[in-house]
Amino acid sequence: MKKFVLLLIAACMLITCFACGGGKDEGKKEPAWIDDPNLKPTENKWEDLPEYDGEGTDFRISTRGHYGAMEVVVDDETSENIVDQALVLRNSKVEDRYSVFIVRQDNDGAQYAHLNQVLSDCTMQADNFDLAMTYVYESAPLITNGFVLNWNNLKYNKLEESHWIHGMNDEFSVRDAIYTAISKMCISTIGQTVAMLYNRDLGDQWKGEEFSSELIETINNGDWTYDELMKIVNDFNWDDATGDGKTADDTCAFFMSKDWMIDTWHAAWQVPMIKNSVENGLENVYMSQKLLDYTSRMHTMYYETPGIFTGNGGEAYTAFATGKSLFVQAGLSATIGYFQETMTDYTYTIIPQPKFDENQEKYYSAMTDNYSVMSIPITADADIVSLLVEALSIASEAHVYPAYKFDALQGQVVSDVDSMFDIVLDSVSWDIGTLLHSKVPFMDMVRVDVNLNEGNSQIQQSYDAIADDVQDALDEIMTAFDEFQEN
Numbered sequence: 362m363k364k365f366v367l368l369l370i371a372a373c374m375l376i377t378c379f380a381c382g383g384g385k386d387e388g389k390k391e392p393a394w395i396d397d398p399n400l401k402p403t404e405n406k407w408e409d410l411p412e413y414d415g416e417g418t419d420f421r422i423s424t425r426g427h428y429g430a431m432e433v434v435v436d437d438e439t440s441e442n443i444v445d446q447a448l449v450l451r452n453s454k455v456e457d458r459y460s461v462f463i464v465r466q467d468n469d470g471a472q473y474a475h476l477n478q479v480l481s482d483c484t485m486q487a488d489n490f491d492l493a494m495t496y497v498y499e500s501a502p503l504i505t506n507g508f509v510l511n512w513n514n515l516k517y518n519k520l521e522e523s524h525w526i527h528g529m530n531d532e533f534s535v536r537d538a539i540y541t542a543i544s545k546m547c548i549s550t551i552g553q554t555v556a557m558l559y560n561r562d563l564g565d566q567w568k569g570e571e572f573s574s575e576l577i578e579t580i581n582n583g584d585w586t587y588d589e590l591m592k593i594v595n596d597f598n599w600d601d602a603t604g605d606g607k608t609a610d611d612t613c614a615f616f617m618s619k620d621w622m623i624d625t626w627h628a629a630w631q632v633p634m635i636k637n638s639v640e641n642g643l644e645n646v647y648m649s650q651k652l653l654d655y656t657s658r659m660h661t662m663y664y665e666t667p668g669i670f671t672g673n674g675g676e677a678y679t680a681f682a683t684g685k686s687l688f689v690q691a692g693l694s695a696t697i698g699y700f701q702e703t704m705t706d707y708t709y710t711i712i713p714q715p716k717f718d719e720n721q722e723k724y725y726s727a728m729t730d731n732y733s734v735m736s737i738p739i740t741a742d743a744d745i746v747s748l749l750v751e752a753l754s755i756a757s758e759a760h761v762y763p764a765y766k767f768d769a770l771q772g773q774v775v776s777d778v779d780s781m782f783d784i785v786l787d788s789v790s791w792d793i794g795t796l797l798h799s800k801v802p803f804m805d806m807v808r809v810d811v812n813l814n815e816g817n818s819q820i821q822q823s824y825d826a827i828a829d830d831v832q833d834a835l836d837e838i839m840t841a842f843d844e845f846q847e848n
Contacts, residue, residue, distance in 0.1 A: 403523075403524070403755060403758050403759045404759070406522065406524065406755045407454075407752075407755050407756065407759070410458075410517075410748070410751065410752055410755070411517070411748065413459050413745065413748055414459070414460050415459050415460045415461035415745075416460055417460055417461070417462065418460075418461055418462070419461070419462050419463075419464045420461045420462065420463050420464065420491055420492075420746075420749050421464045421466055421489070421490045421491045421492070422463065422464065422465055422466060422490065422491065422492045422493075422494060423466045423468065423475070423478075423479060423489075423490040423492070423493045423494065424465060424466065424467065424468065424475070424493075424494045424733075425467070425468040425469065425470045425474070425475035425494075425495070425496070426468075426469070426470020426475075427470065428470070428494065428549060428733060429465040429466075429467050430465075431444070431448075431548065431549065431552075432448075432494065432546060432547060432548055432549060432733060433448075433463065433465040433494070434448070434452060434463055434464070434465040435448050435449055442769075443764050443768045443769055444548075444761065444764050444765050444768075444769050446764070447760040447761045447763075447764035447765075448760075448761055450756075450760050451753065451756040451757055451759075451760045451761050454752075454756050455749065455752045455753055455756055458752065459748075459749060459752065461749065463753075466489075466490055472496075472499070473499050475495055475496070476495050476496070476499045476500065476502065476503075479493045479495060479503065479508075479736075479738075480502060480503070480506070480508070482738070483503070483506070483508035483509075483738050483739070483740070484506075484508075486739075486740050487740070488740050488741075490738065491737070491738075491741050491742075491745075491746050491749075492735060492736070492737055492741075492746060492750060493509075493735070493736045493737075493738065494546075494547070494733040494734070494735055495541075495733065495734060495736065496730065496731055496732075496733070496734075497541070497730055497731075497732055497733070497734045497795055497796055498730035498731075498795060498796070498798040498799065498804065499798070499799050500541050500734050500736065500796060500799075501796060501797045501798070501799045501800045501838070502799065502800075503540060503541065503736050504540045504541065504838065504841055504842065504845070505800070505837060505838060505841040506841075507739075507841065507844065507845040507848060508736075508738060508739060509540045509541075509736040509737055509738055509739065509848065510540070510736075510737040510738070510739060510741070510743055510848050511537075511538045511539065511540060511845070511846050511847070511848050512530075512539045512540070512542045512737075513534070513537055513538060513539055513846075514846075514847070514848070515737070515743060515744075515746075515747035516743070516744050516747050516748070517744070517747040517748045517751045518542075518747050518750065518751050519751070520539070520542065523758065524544055524545050524754040524755045524757065524758035525542070525543070525544045525545070525754060526543045526544065526545065526547070526550065528789075528791065529543045529550070529791050530542050530543060532637060532791040532792070532793055533734070533791070533793055533796050534637075535637060535642060535643060535793075535838075535839065535842040536639055536642065536842065536843070536846070537846060538842045538843075538845070538846035540736060540842075540845070540848075541734035541735065541736050541796060542734065542735050542736075543732075543733070543734055543735065544735065544750070544753075544754035544757065545754055545757040545758045545761070545762040546733075546735070546750070546753050546754050546757045546761075547732060547733040547734070547735065548757070548761055548762055548765045548766075549694075549731065549732040549733045550728060550732045550733075550789075551693060551694075551762075551765055551766055551770065551786065552692060552693055552694030552697070552732075552765075553692050553693075553694065553728045553729045553730075553731050553732040554692065554693050554726055554727070554728050554785060554786060554789055555622070555625045555690055555691065555692050555693075555714070555726060555727045555728070555729060556690070556691065556693060556711045556712065556713060556714070556726065556781075556785045557688055557689070557690055557691075557711075557712050557713065557714050557715075558681060558688065558689050558690075558691055558696075558700070558709045558710070558711060558712070559573075559576065559687065559688055559709060559710045559711075559712050560681060560684060560686065560687055560688070560707050560708075560709050561573050561707070561708045561709060561710050562684070562706075562707045562708050563612075563684055563686075563687050563707065564576070564687060567597060567687075573710075573779075576593075576712075577710070577712075577779045580712055580713065580724075580781065580784075583716075583723070583724075584719070585712070585713070585715045585716060585724070586715050586716045586717070586718055586719055586721075587630075587658065587715050587716070587717060587718065588718070589715060590615075590688075590715045591662075591666070593614060593687070594614040594615050594666060594668040594669060594688075595614075595666070595668055596614075597613075597614035597668055597687055598613075598614065598667055598668040599611055599612060599613040599614065599667055599668050599670070600612040600613075607670060609676070609679075609680070609685070610685075611670075611685065612684070612685045612686070612687075613668055613669060613670040613680070613685065613686050613687070614668035614669065614686070614687045614688065615662075615668065615669045615670075615686065615687065615688040615689070616669070616670045616671070616672070616676070616677040616680040616681060616685070616686040616688075616689050617662060617663060617669055617670070617671050617677065617689075617690070618671070618672065618673055618674040618676070618677040618690070619663065619671050619672065619673065619808075619811065619812055620673065620674055620808070621729050621730065621805070621808065622674070622677075622690045622729075623659060623805075623807055623808040623811055624727070624729070624730070624804055624805055624807070624808055625690065625714065625727035625729065626655055626658075626659070626714070626727075626807075627655075627727065627792065627804070627807075628725050628726065628727035628728075628789070628790040628791075628792070629713075629714035629715070629716075629717075629724075629725050629726065629727055629790075630651070630655055630716070630717035630721070630725075631717065631721065631725060631790065632649070632651050632652050632655050633646050633647070633649075633792060633794075634646070634647050634792045634793075634794030634795075634801070634803040634804065635647075635792060635793050635794040635797065635801065635803070635835070637793045642839045642842075643793065643797075643835045643838060643839055644835075645801075645828070645831055645832060645835060647794075647803050647806075647824065647831075648821070648824050648828075651717075652807075652820070653820065653821070655717075655807060656807050656810060656811075656818050656820045657818065659807055659810075659811045660811060660815075660816065660818055663811055663815075664815055664816060670686070677689050677690075678691065678695065678699055678700070678703075681700075681704075681709075682699070682700060682703045682704045682707075684706065684707055690714070692729055693711075693770060693785070693786075696711070696770065697769055697770060710779050710780050710781075711780040711781055711782060711785060712780075712781050712784075712785075713725075713726060713781060713784050713785050713788065714726070714727075723788060724784055724785075724788050725788050725789070725790040726785050726786070726788050726789045726790065727789070727790065728789055728791070728795075730795050730798065730804065734796070735750065737750075739848055766786070770782065797834075797838060800834040800837070800838060801831050801834050801835065801838075802827070803831075806820065806823060806824070807820065809823070810823060
């Protein structure tokens with residue numbers, strides 16, 4: 362009966378995928394494997410996988426918080442959620458082919474709780490898990506302690522193929538070593554991608570439908586910059602609904618949360634933290650005039666612009682959902698969750714964060730630092746884990762990734778045809794500084810400065826105070842990458 366249900370799910374998903382292909386064809390990209398003979402369509406990759414009989418053994422994936430139910434094994438196999446169904450189908454394919462049981466090991470989702478458990482198991486060389494899926498920002502100690510395998514040495518993983526997110530893997534590799542890899546098993550990378558949301562109804566009420574049309578045209582023409590955003594913000598300003606100063610009853614141009622959304626401008630404006638090259642390895646390139654300009658703009662936006670309200674993330678989301686804010690920043694997972702449930706009276710458009718200035722070549726998107734990276738402990742059976750992760754990644758590309766990206770995110774969320782999913786999702790920018798954050802704390806330095814030093818940035822002083830320690834940390838990390846690459 363279970364296999365019959367799975368076949369029905371597969372058939373429904375196949376129909377959905379063909380349905381997604383309708384509409385405009387202009388600008389449509391052909392699959393990479395058509396132009397590159399080294400890349401294959403998903404079904405061929407699945408057929409080419411070698412055989413193996415696991416004889417009913419467990420394949421144990423250590424994960425944390427709510428991510429296990431999203432990326433590993435669902436809580437409810439009878440769920441009607443399209444992503445849950447895709448995950449059930451993926452797991453069934455791998456389990457049936459290789460005679461294994463995929464086991465989800467849940468851990469506390471609090472900061473460093475899961476990583477500390479993984480580190481403890483690795484220190485004792487305890488054979489407690491086969492694959493760890495940890496938060497990206499806390500994963501550096503797995504590398505520096507030599508506890509995990511180098512993906513480039515594994516037998517079955519083809520990191521150049523489309524079921525791996527090779528742009529990220531290239532950035533997170535140092536010379537010929539990568540210890541924390543990302544494949545399309547890691548659908549948290551989609552949900553943690555950040556966009557701006559524009560309340561189209563509020564904009565139309567303010568200046569008529571032509572305002573929305575002009576904004577969309579500006580973005581499509583590549584002219585959406587910080588200056589253009591600030592023109593709108595200053596023009597819209599804020600409406601004191603009750604005459605008692607800024608309150609939750611008032612309407613503003615932009616509600617900015619004083620959290621990790623500040624960090625996203627690193628990527629949107631291409632402010633680098635760590636340069637990573639084959640020739641020179643890891644280099645500290647953080648302090649620059651562009652960083653100082655970025656910090657200054659954050660202080661301007663958060664403290665010197667009447668049309669911008671600030672608060673925590675919940676306040677920002679509430680303001681936008683209730684028509685009290687023209688713009689907000691949000692991870693795309695919030696559009697499937699919070700905004701899908703609460704924003705019933707307004708239409709919103711997903712747009713990219715603006716460019717730094719007119720000289721920036723393209724729009725860039727950030728991923729906040731809660732997505733998953735994958736590591737294999739040195740205690741694992743390298744060949745078997747390599748094979749099973751490859752199979753799971755291929756099956757994720759076929760089922761889970763498109764179900765989340767197209768069916769759930771683009772198919773169910775926003776009715777506004779102008780939403781720019783492709784621009785946002787295809788323009789993500791990565792910096793290895795995110796992966797190395799626990800050793801090199803550049804990623805949140807501007808955020809800390811904005812929150813602690815209102816009206817008087819101390820970013821240069823804060824940087825100078827840790828510059829020597831950062832260099833020592835980079836030297837340690839480089840030594841680890843070179844020392845453990847034969848793992």
